[in-house]
Amino acid sequence: MRIATPVVGVVVLLFIVLVGFTSRGASALLQLDPAAHLTRMQVSALIADQTMTSTVVEQLWAAADAAWHEGDYREAIAIERNIVALDPKDTEAWEVMSWLAWTEYGDERAVEILQEGLKAVPELPELWEALAIQHFRMKRYEDAVVMYQQAIQRGAPLNTWKMLAHVLEKSGKSTEAIPVRKEIVRRWPDDVPARNNYHRLLAELGQEPAGVQ
Secondary structure, three states: OOOOHHHHHHHHHHHHHHHOOOHHHHHHHHOOOOOOOOOHHHHHHHHOOHHHHHHHHHHHHHHHHHHHHOOOHHHHHHHHHHHHHHOOOOHHHHHHHHHHHHHHHOHHHHHHHHHHHHHHOOOOHHHHHHHHHHHHHOOOHHHHHHHHHHHHHOOOOHHHHHHHHHHHHHOOOHHHHHHHHHHHHHHOOOOHHHHHHHHHHHHHOOOOOOOOO
16 A cells, blocks of 8 residues: 655655664654654554554564663663554563563553553453453452453463463462363363362362363
């Protein structure tokens, strides 16, 4: 798709800068403010061409990686904000940005970033799970349970189910973990650890297996 002539200059200029992206170049273009975004005009121009978007995102990732290796986490966050501005479905960018924000600004900022990501792409289980992990790290077990449940409703894999059961037990809700572990065994009958944990939990609660052996 071709972009209207008045916008091409802006896009080409941005692209030229990004092709030679270094950590210092990223600072000059995106600033050090972790909340800085590409302008709306730049984002609109870039996403009008999928090939251009893909190339720029790749260059932004290279810049973010360089900033990370230099220990400049705030700059990495700023760069990743531009990645999600161009591609909100890039769950890795949201997750890495949240982790870096956690190291720089603390727990609540990490949660805020993931919540922001969920507002943009609520259909992706990866972000629900990332938020669950953050709540678990903060020992907010009830919130973690809700987030894991949301991830599962959106097709999360086996390990997410296992974490949900684990957090339920960790939060003192072992009885509620039984149907979760039972469902894991039903869905993944060849998973030996899952079966062992199901029987282990039943034994701890003095219950017998029902339906699934």
